[in-house]
Amino acid sequence: MLTTNFLGKSFTNPIVVASGILGVTGASLNNAIKNGCGGVTVKSISKEPRTGHPNPTMNGYEHFFINAVGLSNPGIDKAIEELKKFKELSDVPLLGSIFAGTPEEFGEMAERICEAPIDFLEIDISCPNVSKEFGDPFAYSISAVEKITKAVKEKSTVPISIKLSPNAWNIDTIAKAAEASGADAITAVNTVSGMMIDVRARRPILHNKQGGVSGPALFPIALKCVYDIYKSVKIPIIGTGGITTGEDALAMIMAGATLLGVGSAVYFRGADAFKKITDEMEVIMKEEGIKNLDEIRGSAHL
Template structure:
């Protein structure tokens, strides 16, 4: 009923732990699978260890989270050990994630990929809160997206998914650039740039001043990005951003997503949110007479074109 195939990889359900949440250790990733996720995306890793930004790095409420963690991670060599540990514990699909501040840095990281037992590689071109170090994200430029996608495809046989930013006006064009350069999938979206100010202290709350907005506030933005890209590219889309309920996940699939990333819902609903969301998906599918997810993928586009649909 919920099984999905993306880039030749089979998933028991479409829910994937989004990068940046609990994806740092093999034991932590295994715990997520045991909690009902169909797959795990690792936290994005760089060539060398990164401490990230000083605290405070996160603030939020019931409608949004704002983070400026700064891509803290232990580096690629330590990440390899955690990947091996996870694969000893589970046969569930594992999505690696890499980022770099230069084109050459991505190339060097890509040289490690084929020796790692991951099923898919996410290429993070779009973190919004490291601009002081790396200038604007590569995901803002069609040419940069093309070049880095092409470079990485030349270095690995693994399928790759390019992670794009919502902080652009033409995300569908950027998705087309990635597809033209050989990307196997698109992950959309990363967080939206934002900030919070403490009115009593009269200063920004985050040490980094600004950060990335996630949580429910991001969901309608992410949904539209997925909808727009589905009409522009033929490669599959991993839709992520603010998904917290089964109806959110189904909406992402109806907009065109094959897999659905879940991140901040872990904070809102607990680590077992994957099982909760899965149950909600099943309940809605049963009540609406939907037999499988292929039946409704992209169906929102058909509805707008006044085509006959099967959903009641």
Template structure:
């Protein structure tokens, strides 16, 4: 391996390398842990948690697309208490930062989960604001700046000393507006992008392929959108960014870092290759070494726009 310092610091959380695995693509690490030591990763964004257990949406809930997939899994998870009791002790066996991802229908639910997870000792809390706010008529928190700021403030008020990272939705007119709102609300970092809304239709049955009609699109096809949005957000806020969306190679990760990301998450690529995060890490290291960098962190924000 090249002699490059791969460590990065994201909102006060130091990781041995900038590669995380994206929430919803890695479960709680048990399955992937059969392939390699989870300590090889910089961080694990655990599967999205809700206050209570959820069974998720009816099948079919995953469909392939050119250069990606659509999913409408519906946040199937065991609930935050089960995660703390059963999954967190497993993850704590490894030298890896544990990032808990949470979703709620009311600000109060976010607050309760932040309190529980803070006391349990996770390294960071990732707040998913793509969820519908039942009090606002089902409008997603991430689509309105005032709603995004409100849930961020509640999360911060209940997270204690644990840093709060807000996951931004790309399904908005101006993502920088939401980024500024959560920064003003006290967010320590932002992660982006979440999935893009998409749809596929069976031309023979005339039915949508997904039972919920639409779903979130991820995979290599969304990388250029992610790079553009990370670049825009990095110029709009001062807090650090965890970049994600379509990363399957070291070059992809380098693009997101050059655009302004401090660290990068790998997601859909792991469905084709469980070792994708480690390959991305090693390829990124070689890119940094070839460019004569002592630290991979020197890539962050290095883009030179025309």
């Protein structure tokens, strides 16, 4: 009922763990499989190891989560070892994820991460939390998106998905530029830029002051991004942002998504959030007489 074909690969269900949620280790990614997801995305990897921002780096609220982890990761050499371990534990589709400071470095990183047994490669050009180091996210600029997509496409041996930002007002035009430059898919979206202030302490909650907002409050924003992108490109979309229930998941498919990235739902619903969401999808589909997801993909576009 939930089987999904994405760029020629079969997923038992469309839920993939979003990047950054369950880290880089083979064991933690394998746990997500046991908890019911159809695919996993690794935390974004840089060339060198990064410690990320000092604490506090994240906090959860009733309807959203905010983080400024700062892209901490063990670096490409260690990540390749971990991804190899994961593939020994599971043959579930694996999405690599990289970020870098220049188009050339993105190309180099794409070549390196393809030494690991990844099935797809996501390109993180949309993290809102590292602007002090890297400037505005590349996902705000059409020309940067074009250069990075071309550089990665030239070096990658697997299909690539460009991960976009909900802060870009023209996300549909940016997606089209990525498609024209060789992207095989679009991931929409990363967290939206935000901040919280501790009134008693009279200062921002996060050490980095600003962070990325995810979870249920991001859902309507992400849904509209996917809806708009679906109208402007022909390549598949990994709809991501605030998906917490089976109803959210089906709405995202009706907006036009093929796969569904799920992250903060783990905070709101527990480690088995993936299984809860797929169970709820099946209940609604039975009630509504929906036999498969192809039947409803993009159905909200009248």
